[in-house]
Amino acid sequence: MDTCTLGDLLDLVGGTSVRLHTAPAGLTAPVTQALLHDAHAPLPRVPGALLLAVGVRAAAAGPLVRVAAEAGMTGLVVRGPDGPTAEAQNYGVALLSIAEDIAWHQAHLLLASAIGARPVPSTGGQGDLFALADAIAAATGGATAVEDPRRRILAYSTVPGQPVDEVRRQGILGLQVPAAAENSDEYRTLFAADGPVRLPALRDSELPRLAVAVRAAGETLGSVWVVDDGTLAADAEDTLVQGASTAALLLLRARAAQELARHQSSDLLRRVLEGTADASAGRLGMEGPVRVAAFALEAAGLPDAEQTGLRLLDVVRLQCEARYGRHACVLVDGVVYALLPAPGVRHKRLAEDIVARAGQALRVPVRAGLGEVVAGLAEVAGSRTDADLVLRVLGPSLPVATVEEVRARVTLLRLAEVLGDQRELSAGSWRRVLAYDGEHGTDHARTLVCWFDAGCDMARAAALLAVHPNTCRYRLKQVRRHLGIDLDDPDERLVLWLQLRVLAGLGPTVAAG
Known part of the structure; x- marks a missing residue:
């Protein structure tokens, strides 16, 4: 613009x-x-x-x-x-x-x-760097490459007729400088220097190099390398210094553009997760079935929770990018959400790997919940709701799960919320049972839950309670006599069981213990 x-x-x-x-x-x-x-x-x-x-x-x-x-x-x-x-x-x-x-x-x-944003070329924002590499190569007389601090080749010259060696060819083919101990020594020398450095050939089959670090405000952004076959222009060093200055501006602009694109993607993903995005959600680059994975730190009250959450976002983003070649990740209220494209058979394995890596890197336990696979972006809000519910039922013994694996737990969790919010659904005989136990020191509520869990089998219920079957039988008779509960009515049994399980919190773990 x-x-x-x-x-x-x-x-x-x-x-x-x-x-x-x-x-x-x-x-x-x-x-x-x-x-x-x-x-x-x-x-x-x-x-x-x-x-x-x-x-x-x-x-x-x-x-x-x-x-x-x-x-x-x-x-x-x-x-x-x-x-x-x-x-x-x-x-x-x-x-x-x-x-x-x-x-x-x-x-x-x-x-x-x-x-300062403006449209970037289809080459991923590096089109101007290629033009710069060609300009430096033409002015100096040597094949030129622009690298980032990780020795990845961002751009290279294509001026015909300039000599190159095998290292240059291999680097361009893989867009990465080949790893070697001698190379590391050269980079240390280069980044310690204030200006251009002439570096001798490391092997007989290679050519010397003229190189300069690319810096901005003291930060090293990369480097520019020129193949030196002995015929470089007399002012090659001055040209390289000017080229490095231009490269710094281009790299900073590319970084700003990437930051802006990341912000736009994150903001769009937030709206997709909330179900408020329009058809423009297609800019996320995902079509067809998708699933939401939610990652959260287990430790509550961390002194640097916000910073740790951002580090968790980096881990999730990096792993998703490595797996899918793109990412759609965002941090919302301390939870990192990732949009995973179908097929979903490997989603849990990816989540388990992220949880393990993040836990090791952050030194904080991490858990992950995966929502249901949905048909497209328009249904992502539902998958996000699933993932949030899964997070709430996870724990140290089960740090990662899909909603399908914990459907029963999730259903009981939602039932507890619904029953608790409605007076007519939270009223009933379960309150009388708990009140009677509290007044008389009896254990009728736990006896009922174990009996229900055992499918109304007296022997199995007694085993769960670690009592004689006659004791269990006597307690149920007392429930009928003193509390007036009709245990022969299947509807009464079903409602009483649900209310004791989800409202009184008498789950199978409590019953077995």
Whole structure:
């Protein structure tokens, strides 16, 4: 986009993370950049800028509206919903807000990325890097490659006639520099240097290299390498320094674009999980049957739970990307949700692997629940509900499960919620049984549950209770006589059993113990 407008910005990042409260000048107002407010420095005059109210409570940001207006700025960004809307309308300044859980530096990166965003080539955003590699190769006279810090080849020159060696060929074929101890020594030398470095050939079959590190604000972003056959231009080093500077800008722009794309994908996935997304959900790149997997930390009250949750998101994202070549993962209220494409036969194995890796890396137990496989994105909210319910019935002995494997537990959990919320469903003879036990010191409630669990078989019920069958028979007779419960009525037995199980919490584990 040539000139970013307020409307363009909201199209990119508007939603749950960035909200518009008022726009007196309309959505066509230009947005030029995002500025962080510094209370200890004078505010520069930057027409069209968005001022981020760092360190100022939303309710107290009224004075900043006037300052922003006097500086010709388009808008003010506050944290939280209680911003100075009236002041913004009076001064003709747009008022936006970010969510409470977004750090200011993240908001700044997000907004700056959106403001400076522009369409990227189909090569994955590296088209300009290939053009740069060709330009450096033509100017220096040597085949050129641009790498990231992990020695992955991001772009390479295609100028005809320039000599290359086998290492160059293998690297381009695999888009990865071949691993070797000698290579590691060269990279250490390169990244320790302040400028271009000439590196001798490591083997007779190889050619020397001229290389330079690519840096921005002290951070190493990668490196640029030129094959040196002895005929490089006299100013090759100067050309390489200039090329590295341009590469830094391109790599930073690509990073910003990736961050923006990740935010858009996460925001869209949130809406898909909530069931509020429209047909544009197809931008997630998934068609056909899918399933939601939910991952959560078992330890409650972690002092750095938010940071640990973000690390869990990284683990899940990395594993999903390695398995499927793409990912659709998001962190919502401490739970990491991943959208897994069908077929689902390997989903549980993937979840088990993620739980094991995450638990080891984070040193915190992790559990995972998998919802039902659904026909498409329109039904994902239901699979998410399944996954959330599965998480609630998991524990140390069962850290991973699909909803199909724990359907009975999930059903009883939901029944407990439904019965407990409705007076007419939570009333009944089960209360009389518990009250009688409390007053007389009897054990009729547990006896009834064991008898029901045993299929009304007296001998099996007695075994569960570790008593003589006559004792069990006597207790049931007392229930009939003193509580007036008709145990011969199958409906009465069914309702009493459900209420004792889900409302009184007398499950099979309690009954067996």
